[in-house]
Amino acid sequence: MIKRALVTGASAGFGEAICRQLLADGYQVIGAARRLEKLQSLQKELGDNFIPVQMDMRSTQSIDQALASLEGRENQIDLLVNNAGLALGLDKANQADFRDWLTMIETNIIGLTYLTRQLLPSMVERNSGLIINMGSTAGTVPYPGANVYGSTKAFVKQFSLNLRADLAGTKIRVTNIEPGLCEGTEFSTVRFKGDEERVAQTYAGAHAIQAVDIANTVSWIASQPEHLNINRIEIMPVSQTFGPQPVFRD
Numbered sequence: 001m002i003k004r005a006l007v008t009g010a011s012a013g014f015g016e017a018i019c020r021q022l023l024a025d026g027y028q029v030i031g032a033a034r035r036l037e038k039l040q041s042l043q044k045e046l047g048d049n050f051i052p053v054q055m056d057m058r059s060t061q062s063i064d065q066a067l068a069s070l071e072g073r074e075n076q077i078d079l080l081v082n083n084a085g086l087a088l089g090l091d092k093a094n095q096a097d098f099r100d101w102l103t104m105i106e107t108n109i110i111g112l113t114y115l116t117r118q119l120l121p122s123m124v125e126r127n128s129g130l131i132i133n134m135g136s137t138a139g140t141v142p143y144p145g146a147n148v149y150g151s152t153k154a155f156v157k158q159f160s161l162n163l164r165a166d167l168a169g170t171k172i173r174v175t176n177i178e179p180g181l182c183e184g185t186e187f188s189t190v191r192f193k194g195d196e197e198r199v200a201q202t203y204a205g206a207h208a209i210q211a212v213d214i215a216n217t218v219s220w221i222a223s224q225p226e227h228l229n230i231n232r233i234e235i236m237p238v239s240q241t242f243g244p245q246p247v248f249r250d
């Protein structure tokens with residue numbers, strides 16, 4: 001039987017690259033995001049094995065509606081990639097906009113946990129499934145201005161590990177991918193609210209991770225034998241290490 005994946009944040013960046021790779025790996029892929037028109041144009045390019053669905057991770061109602069529109073396919077998800085997420089701003093905690101904090105918490109934590117909670121019962125019933133969450137090195141390594149973003153990703157990491165504890169005795173697998181600096185996605189454009197000069201500065205000389213690297217990682221995790229669980233996988237560009245601010249050398 002054809003395997004089915006649900007990938008959130010499919011309209012850009014990692015999510016789009018992951019959808020492309022999973023289709024190449026033979027999955028039917030449900031791609032979720034708010035920008036339906038982007039997903040629909042992807043479908044034109046990728047074909048009918050890519051199913052676009054509009055989903056706003058900040059709204060449990062929108063998640064419910066999206067799942068209901070899948071006409072039963074939501075009960076046969078073999079691979080859930082909880083990738084949708086964002087960072088907003090890089091201001092110190094005393095200066096940050098609280099609405100930005102709320103948006104990150106609602107998207108990165110509440111939406112992710114709600115969608116997972118909705119899909120888990122059918123995975124447990126079928127005793128089968130793989131959940132890949134998109135964490136970040138920011139969930140482990142603090143840096144100035146990462147205050148709430150890093151904390152949401154620390155939540156995602158611990159949620160992934162705690163899911164494994166609950167799922168002990170089942171065949172369901174859970175992985176947290178923790179990428180460092182990655183370029184070529186909309187991540188920094190969103191974070192810096194369209195300030196492209198700041199975006200360019202962030203990546204100058206970094207030789208950062210590419211979305212395709214993360215898509216390859218997802219593909220590798222999903223292709224591991226059933227008896228193996230990759231708990232966490234932390235990936236950095238060579239130019240990045242553990243200092244609060246990366247220093248790049250060409």
Ligand SMILES: NC(=O)c1ccc[n+]([C@@H]2O[C@H](COP(=O)([O-])OP(=O)(O)OC[C@H]3O[C@@H](n4cnc5c(N)ncnc54)[C@H](OP(=O)(O)O)[C@@H]3O)[C@@H](O)[C@H]2O)c1
Pocket residue numbers: 008009010011012013014015032033034035036038055056057058083084085086087107134135136137178179180181182183185186187188190
């Ligand atoms: N890029 C990096 O350096 C980096 C490093 C570590 C971890 N990450 C994590 O990797 C994930 C993907 O990042 P990316 O670099 O691919 O960013 P991106 O290019 O900005 O893509 C983010 C995706 O999330 C979706 N999204 C955002 N808010 C949403 C909402 N409320 N409801 C539904 N979908 C929403 C966006 O779709 P719509 O706008 O169409 O809804 C978009 O498809 C995020 O969780 C991010 O935190 C990124």
